[in-house]
Amino acid sequence: MENTNTIKYLSDLKEGETGVITKVKGYGAFRKRIGEMGFVFGTMVKVIKKAPLLDPVEYELMNYRVSLRKSEADLIEVLSEQEAASLEMKDFEGTISSQSTRKTLHSKRKSINVALVGNPNCGKTTLFNLATGRHEKVGNYSGVTVDIKTARLTRKGYEINLTDLPGTYSISEYSPEELFVRKHITNDLPDVVVNVIDASNLERNLFLTTQLIDMNIKVVIVLNMFDELEKSGAKFNHRALAEMIGIPIIPTIASKGIGLEELLDEIIAIDEENEPVYRHIHISYGSHINKAIELISLEIKKNKTLTDKYHTHYTAIKLLENDSVFTAEIEAMPDTEEILNCAKREISKLEKEFKEKSSSQIADAKYAFIRGALKETLKRKKDQTVEKSHRPDKFLTHKWLGFPIFLFFMWAMFQSTFSLGSYPADWIDAGVSWLSDLVGSNMGEGPLRALIVDGIIGGVGGVIVFLPNILILFFCISLMEDTGYMARAAFIMDRLMHKIGLHGKSFIPLLMGFGCNVPAIMATRTLESKKDRLLTMLIIPFMSCSARLPVYVLLISAFFTKNQGLVLLSIYSIGVLVAIMMSLIFNKIFFSKKEAPFVMELPPYRTPTLRNTVIHMWDKSVQYLSKMGTVILGASIIIWALGYFPRDKEETLTRPETIQVAENNLTNQSVDSNAETVDFEIAKESEHMENSYIGKIGHFIEPVIRPLGFDWKIGVSIVTGLAAKEIVVGSMGVLYHSDLAADETSVNLQTKLQQQTYTRGPKAGQKVFSPLVAYTFMIFVLLYFPCIAVIAAIRREAGTKWAVFTMVYTTAVAWLVAFGVYQIGNLF
Ligand code: GDP
Numbered sequence: 073m074e075n076t077n078t079i080k081y082l083s084d085l086k087e088g089e090t091g092v093i094t095k096v097k098g099y100g101a102f103r104k105r106i107g108e109m110g111f112v113f114g115t116m117v118k119v120i121k122k123a124p125l126l127d128p129v130e131y132e133l134m135n136y137r138v139s140l141r142k143s144e145a146d147l148i149e150v151l152s153e154q155e156a157a158s159l160e161m162k163d164f165e166g167t168i169s170s171q172s173t174r175k176t177l178h179s180k181r182k183s184i185n186v187a188l189v190g191n192p193n194c195g196k197t198t199l200f201n202l203a204t205g206r207h208e209k210v211g212n213y214s215g216v217t218v219d220i221k222t223a224r225l226t227r228k229g230y231e232i233n234l235t236d237l238p239g240t241y242s243i244s245e246y247s248p249e250e251l252f253v254r255k256h257i258t259n260d261l262p263d264v265v266v267n268v269i270d271a272s273n274l275e276r277n278l279f280l281t282t283q284l285i286d287m288n289i290k291v292v293i294v295l296n297m298f299d300e301l302e303k304s305g306a307k308f309n310h311r312a313l314a315e316m317i318g319i320p321i322i323p324t325i326a327s328k329g330i331g332l333e334e335l336l337d338e339i340i341a342i343d344e345e346n347e348p349v350y351r352h353i354h355i356s357y358g359s360h361i362n363k364a365i366e367l368i369s370l371e372i373k374k375n376k377t378l379t380d381k382y383h384t385h386y387t388a389i390k391l392l393e394n395d396s397v398f399t400a401e402i403e404a405m406p407d408t409e410e411i412l413n414c415a416k417r418e419i420s421k422l423e424k425e426f427k428e429k430s431s432s433q434i435a436d437a438k439y440a441f442i443r444g445a446l447k448e449t450l451k452r453k454k455d456q457t458v459e460k461s462h463r464p465d466k467f468l469t470h471k472w473l474g475f476p477i478f479l480f481f482m483w484a485m486f487q488s489t490f491s492l493g494s495y496p497a498d499w500i501d502a503g504v505s506w507l508s509d510l511v512g513s514n515m516g517e518g519p520l521r522a523l524i525v526d527g528i529i530g531g532v533g534g535v536i537v538f539l540p541n542i543l544i545l546f547f548c549i550s551l552m553e554d555t556g557y558m559a560r561a562a563f564i565m566d567r568l569m570h571k572i573g574l575h576g577k578s579f580i581p582l583l584m585g586f587g588c589n590v591p592a593i594m595a596t597r598t599l600e601s602k603k604d605r606l607l608t609m610l611i612i613p614f615m616s617c618s619a620r621l622p623v624y625v626l627l628i629s630a631f632f633t634k635n636q637g638l639v640l641l642s643i644y645s646i647g648v649l650v651a652i653m654m655s656l657i658f659n660k661i662f663f664s665k666k667e668a669p670f671v672m673e674l675p676p677y678r679t680p681t682l683r684n685t686v687i688h689m690w691d692k693s694v695q696y697l698s699k700m701g702t703v704i705l706g707a708s709i710i711i712w713a714l715g716y717f718p719r720d721k722e723e724t725l726t727r728p729e730t731i732q733v734a735e736n737n738l739t740n741q742s743v744d745s746n747a748e749t750v751d752f753e754i755a756k757e758s759e760h761m762e763n764s765y766i767g768k769i770g771h772f773i774e775p776v777i778r779p780l781g782f783d784w785k786i787g788v789s790i791v792t793g794l795a796a797k798e799i800v801v802g803s804m805g806v807l808y809h810s811d812l813a814a815d816e817t818s819v820n821l822q823t824k825l826q827q828q829t830y831t832r833g834p835k836a837g838q839k840v841f842s843p844l845v846a847y848t849f850m851i852f853v854l855l856y857f858p859c860i861a862v863i864a865a866i867r868r869e870a871g872t873k874w875a876v877f878t879m880v881y882t883t884a885v886a887w888l889v890a891f892g893v894y895q896i897g898n899l900f
């Protein structure tokens with residue numbers, strides 16, 4: 073039993089002595105850094121040289137030398153050379169690999185320190201007595217004198233040191249007990265924390281658990297009073313909950329001695345890192361708090377002393393909670409002003425916006441997490457009284473009503489997006505034309521005017537008309553987020569999304585994709601799992617964004633006289649179908665590993681304020697506007713230049729007589745000849761376009777798109793659409809107003825498209841467009857390369873590799889599907 077006295081730390085070894093590492097204490101960044109250096113379980117370390125003041129010490133491991141501070145070496149437990157020698161180590165090569173030796177070494181390790189934490193009266197002491205055979209007082213704990221009881225027991229060769237801590241509802245700063253428990257965890261560094269929870273009162277008990285999750289420590293949950301839970305008739309899928317939160321859960325009835333063996337085995341398993349369920353999750357605190365945590369974390373990461381002591385995420389949350397004891401501790405550490413200033417800024421931002429203390433906001437988010445976790449795993453016998461702020465859940469997430477209500481909201485959102493948005497869109501359209509006329513008439517002819525009018529105003533203006541629709545869509549989405557309904561929508565969709573290998577939360581970004589893919593890609597940040605984030609990003613481009621709508625409207629009104637709405641719906645549906653198929657395929661190829669499920673938070677319903685909703689809408693819109701200002705502007709200029717140059721070719725077209733006459737007599741120019749002038753200008757422009765670089769690109773890619781039934785002009789439109797799909801219609805306007813004889817008066821673009829014929833090649837004389845070609849074209853526009861801004865967004869979120877992949881695969885899918893549609897359609 074004096075085993076514990078012989079526990080050696082790396083710092084205890086003398087110069088020239090060797091030890092084998094049996095345990096690395098400490099958290100987060102420290103463990104990671106030390107692990108990367110090779111200080112992991114089973115590694116042999118030799119002390120090379122101790123500095124005069126014993127700090128730092130130089131060590132040799134795996135044939136290279138590193139130095140550690142004494143404080144660091146204090147956290148590494150070792151087995152002395154003699155003890156190590158007594159082990160079977162034939163295949164020893166610096167680190168131990170054989171399974172049996174690892175086991176021996178594990179059991180040689182002296183002890184596992186376990187702390188029992190939990191709410192008052194959850195049965196900790198009963199469990200402690202049961203495990204240790206002691207008879208500590210059982211009952212409600214109270215009083216300020218905080219004393220702890222420790223006892224030792226042995227199991228499977230391990231010595232387990234069990235510590236019974238005072239009961240607390242939380243580990244914040246409110247009471248001496250809470251502080252005491254927190255200090256014990258952060259300073260005494262127990263190897264495993266056993267979180268005892270009262271199964272008959274899960275909501276309240278799990279609150280403490282969420283704080284332990286933040287700390288990133290090894291936790292085992294004891295689901296005590298399991299008898300009470302069963303007596304109440306409730307059904308609790310604790311295995312599902314364990315998977316979601318990444319913490320093993322052991323049901324026990326401490327008063328009857330049931331479950332103790334399993335608990336002890338679990339403690340050993342988790343300490344040996346031999347527990348598949350165990351993983352560290354981040355609780356999602358909602359986009360605003362998450363963002364604040366992210367910003368504070370960035371500052372914290374610059375401070376090594378701090379990251380070695382506490383898990384970065386935990387430090388950030390504690391600071392954001394404005395925990396005075398914790399903040400004071402950080403203040404006392406060197407170089408922390410920036411961190412604290414950042415935290416202060418974020419706190420005041422949050423409190424100003426939500427008019428609530430940041431700590432209550434965080435507590436609310438923790439309860440949202442708990443509620444979401446229990447909603448999926450706990451079925452109570454009869455509906456117990458629901459808190460007032462959650463009463464709407466009775467309907468909104470109801471088994472039968474939930475879905476129709478949800479569909480209604482979706483329909484209302486899209487309807488208002490398009491119908492309400494069309495008025496301001498018309499005004500903006502008029503404004504853009506006015507501006508372009510104004511500039512056009514006040515500048516001399518030449519490349520500069522062409523650049524400003526056609527390139528900049530034409531390009532950006534064509535896109536900005538969609539701003540009202542986008543604003544309304546974002547307003548609706550912000551409203552759904554602010555009221556708390558968005559979380560329910562994700563909840564309702566969860567089962568369906570699982571069928572295609574995604575998570576309910578992916579639904580929100582996908583939905584936003586119908587408005588604009590760019591903010592949708594950004595919204596994937598709310599997903600916890602990397603796989604879900606990536607997969608969602610990869611299929612968002614198939615959600616037909618509002619920029620593609622003008623193309624459909626043009627082609628459908630030109631080539632489909634009946635069932636126009638249905639045709640449009642079919643396009644959108646094909647997008648969704650392709651997204652589902654791709655999701656299933658990617659799941660098979662890239663993400664075959666099954667991922668653990670996670671919690672979907674159910675925040676309380678709130679009455680949104682107009683001010684906040686508008687602010688949130690604006691935040692999202694700024695992302696869209698910045699796309700306008702940068703990517704679209706740049707692309708518009710490039711496309712304009714490709715279409716404008718080279719300028720040196722002689723024009724082959726001569727002006728018709730009538731126009732020349734009319735121009736000689738400018739004062740009484742007739743409406744008729746005016747139209748002809750316009751037509752002539754367009755015809756000239758079109759001929760120029762064919763000879764321009766972009767025309768050459770169109771001709772160059774013609775062989776590739778011919779099997780889809782497209783001519784070179786469609787090719788040019790497709791190429792221009794790379795910048796933004798809004799531009800496709802504009803390019804078609806320029807290209808197709810032309811081939812017809814100039815004497816014909818201006819006919820609108822739809823008619824022009826219908827009359828369009830091939831002028832050359834085997835199909836000369838035949839019509840270019842048929843309903844089938846138009847449909848194939850729409851499918852292609854739907855599916856191919858989303859637009860530069862989306863690719864840029866994917867690159868920012870997932871890296872260059874995935875951005876390039878998206879570019880290539882979406883276009884390949886578009887070609888294949890369009891090819892299939894055209895060729896099959898041709899058979900009929
Ligand atoms: P502590 O405050 O967490 O230390 O809780 P205690 O160990 O003092 O237990 C509080 C009360 O719960 C005692 O009356 C125990 O007998 C009772 N208790 C403990 N475990 C169980 C259990 O699994 N089932 C039931 N029904 N009662 C239990």
Ligand code: MG
Nearest residue numbers: 196197211213
């Ligand atoms: Mg007790």
